[in-house]
Amino acid sequence: MRRHGWQAAGWLFLAALVCFSLLPMVWMLMTSLRTQFAALQFPPDWFVRNPTLENYLELLSPARDVGREFLRYLVNSIWVSSASTLLGLIVAIPAAYAFSRFRFPGRNLLFYSVLLRNMFPAVVFLMPLFIMMRWLGLVNTQTSLILTYLTFGLPLSIWLLKGFYDNIPVQLEQAARIDGASRFQAFILIVLPLSSPGIIATAIYAFIQAWNEYVYALTFLNDETKLTLPVGLQHFFTEYATNWPGLMAAAFIMSVPVVVAFLVLQKYFVRALTEGAVKS
Numbered sequence: 214m215r216r217h218g219w220q221a222a223g224w225l226f227l228a229a230l231v232c233f234s235l236l237p238m239v240w241m242l243m244t245s246l247r248t249q250f251a252a253l254q255f256p257p258d259w260f261v262r263n264p265t266l267e268n269y270l271e272l273l274s275p276a277r278d279v280g281r282e283f284l285r286y287l288v289n290s291i292w293v294s295s296a297s298t299l300l301g302l303i304v305a306i307p308a309a310y311a312f313s314r315f316r317f318p319g320r321n322l323l324f325y326s327v328l329l330r331n332m333f334p335a336v337v338f339l340m341p342l343f344i345m346m347r348w349l350g351l352v353n354t355q356t357s358l359i360l361t362y363l364t365f366g367l368p369l370s371i372w373l374l375k376g377f378y379d380n381i382p383v384q385l386e387q388a389a390r391i392d393g394a395s396r397f398q399a400f401i402l403i404v405l406p407l408s409s410p411g412i413i414a415t416a417i418y419a420f421i422q423a424w425n426e427y428v429y430a431l432t433f434l435n436d437e438t439k440l441t442l443p444v445g446l447q448h449f450f451t452e453y454a455t456n457w458p459g460l461m462a463a464a465f466i467m468s469v470p471v472v473v474a475f476l477v478l479q480k481y482f483v484r485a486l487t488e489g490a491v492k493s
Contacts (some may be wrong), residue, residue: 238468245269245462252457257338268462283463285438286445290467294442297362301370301419302412304363307365309374310400314383325376331368336428356486357433358441366419373418377411378404399419413478421471442467 274280279384284293312324343352343359351357381404389399405412425444434440446467449460 241461241465241468243457249458250455252461268458269466271459272462272466279459282437282448284444286440286442287466289355289439290424290442293358293362294420297359297366297423298416298419300359300363301366302416305367305370305374305415306405306412306453308367309371310378311373311376312371314386315410321465324371327366327368327371331362335365336398337430342429348434353434353436353439355434355439358423358426358430361429361433362419365426366422370415371417372407373415374411377408381407384454417475419479420474424467424471453478 243261245268246261246266248263248265248267251258251262259377271277271279272283275284312320342364346352346357346361349362385403385407386399387394388395389403394402425443426441430441430444434444442463446460446463449456
């Protein structure tokens, strides 16, 4: 009876956490289905009396000014996040493999110095990176964001992948080498397929980090045509009023790709974290 009581209490606690997590999303969706007048009424109505899709139609319609701006911001965010994720994987995969398989002087020092960057908040590097991008002539370009997000995602990406490579038996590569494969062929044919859950988890982490970033996008970009979606959402705030239904609809659309990607690839993410944390 005592064991069942603790199980019931655990399930109730988990259910409360799920409700607490879903409540903002539900409220955001309900607000996006209201008109501006209904969204501003007080006390707020917990039920949507006359739902409307006008806010979504306006945002997703290229024929309207708001829709053109929103779709442009959406495309910019997809491009910047995808490019930074792809470049991060290209750098992190061989770096993590080198830390896992090779032994060289200063290996541990170099590995922990890579992780040292995560000890500091991102805003600390704002001015140094801005000065560096200005010196390189990359201010007000999306390339500056891609390079910045790349440096932010690399430390944890290398750490995740190294833990995963440590859990792959080196005897598999040795067997491939005996059969005549080169180290590169063994890496491509043996290690990469086995490490696909870790690569997917790393890609999810890097993409979400780049997708949600606001401060650097606001600082490095001042061209309206190059802004990303988090910065573009501030256009719903005006001097005298705020379009809350439109803002909630835009925020909901912005959150859908990340939520869907995480739910679809969740098993790979959990597998990468668990297998990468266990030494063989």
